[in-house]
Amino acid sequence: MHGACRERQGLKKAGRRPHPGSCANRAGTIILPDMTDDTLSGTGPKTAGAAAGKPAADAPPEYAEQARKLEKIRKKLAKKQEKELLGTSRGIETMFRNASRxxxxxxxxxxxxxxxxxxxxxxxxxxxxxxxxxxxxxxxxxxxxxxxxxxxxxxxxxxxxxxxxxxxxxxxxxxxxxxxxxxxxxxxxxxxxxxxxxxxxxxxxxxxxxxxxxxxxxxxxxxxxxxxxxxxxxxxxxxxxxxxxxxxxxxxxxxxxxxxxxx
Incomplete structure (x- = not known):
């Protein structure tokens, strides 16, 4: 077995989480990282945090930064839509006011x-x-x-x-x-x-x-x-x-x- 794979198995026996990257043996077989049932079903803490629009606690820094940017964009779009609706209402009221005057x-x-x-x-x-x-x-x-x-x-x-x-x-x-x-x-x-x-x-x-x-x-x-x-x-x-x-x-x-x- 490849040295990286042996190191990976040693980490698993020691109770430590190996790196999520894949490794291959000499025959070319790919060994995927372990995934729990919660991760597969999408109910784990990471998925729940992402669904709420917030980065998970154990997410990489780049993922957390992207999540914050998406949340800012969502808030900006919501404010823009609210302003557009408010502007339309004010325009109608101004039209009626000017016509009546x-x-x-x-x-x-x-x-x-x-x-x-x-x-x-x-x-x-x-x-x-x-x-x-x-x-x-x-x-x-x-x-x-x-x-x-x-x-x-x-x-x-x-x-x-x-x-x-x-x-x-x-x-x-x-x-x-x-x-x-x-x-x-x-x-x-x-x-x-x-x-x-x-x-x-x-x-x-x-x-x-x-x-x-x-x-x-x-x-x-x-x-x-x-x-x-x-x-x-x-x-x-x-x-x-x-x-x-x-x-x-x-x-x-x-x-x-x-x-x-x-x-």
Whole structure:
């Protein structure tokens, strides 16, 4: 037998663990190191430590270093995934926040435009009504243009008031209406919460806070309702400005033609 093999057997008889390398006899037969049943079954201390992501106590230094590196990589990947999920959630919330802010700013802008139209046309209407008596006596050719401008101001004020007119429903809202995502049942709108009982409102709010999908759908529905409100306001404002522009043009044409006809 080869000298290395004899040395190996001597170590085994002495109760010492031989080197885990293999040795061969002169005939070329390979003698493998002894392996216990625990090692073969994978339940030994080394395997259990590796499964837990930690190096075993009797593992070589290079194995322990590799295990520590793998554990660091695993923790980095977990933190990266958590940051990606957090970033996605923040992005969605930022999107809804910006959309809602823009809609409310446009609503304030539309109401301001309507207020300006009401003020201007109201002033014009009051001046014309105050001076219409003297107009009949001194400048009768201005009567027709004056009536045209008065009619223009009245119609323009009418559409401006419709643009600024708030629509609030007094219909009672139930929890099922909110769950069914009905357009008139959005708890982010004050009209809905005011038409619900306090118990139903608190219950559906708690459900919404627990269900992220329900929360995002409610926010999306609220933005859509704001968009529909804006569309109605700007349609009325557009009609008010068109009527004012068209009436002003007609009034000027009538004034010029009446002046030419009376000179």
């Amino acid at each position: 823009a809609n409310y700013q446009l609503i304030a802008f539309a109401d301001n435009k309507a207020s300006i139209m009401i003020t201007v046309n109201g002033f014009i209407l009051s001046v014309l009504m105050a001076s219409i008596g003297s107009t009949f006596n001194h400048t009768p050719w201005l009567v027709l243009p004056s009536f045209s401008f008065m009619l223009t101001s009245i119609v323009s004020i009418f559409y401006s008031v419709l643009a600024a007119y708030p629509r609030v429903s007094e219909k009672k809202i139930t929890i099922q209406d909110v769950r069914d995502m009905k357009p008139e049942a959005n708890i982010l709108f004050f009209g809905t919460s005011a038409n619900m009982s306090e118990e139903d409102y608190l219950k559906v709010t708690e459900e919404m806070m627990k269900d992220q999908n329900f929360l995002y759908r409610t926010m999306a529905q609220d933005n859509r309702n704001l968009g529909k409100m804006l569309l109605r306001k700007f349609k009325m404002l557009s009609l008010a400005y068109r009527v004012f522009l068209f009436g002003l043009t007609i009034t000027l044409v009538l004034a010029v033609s009446s002046y030419i006809a009376n000179t």
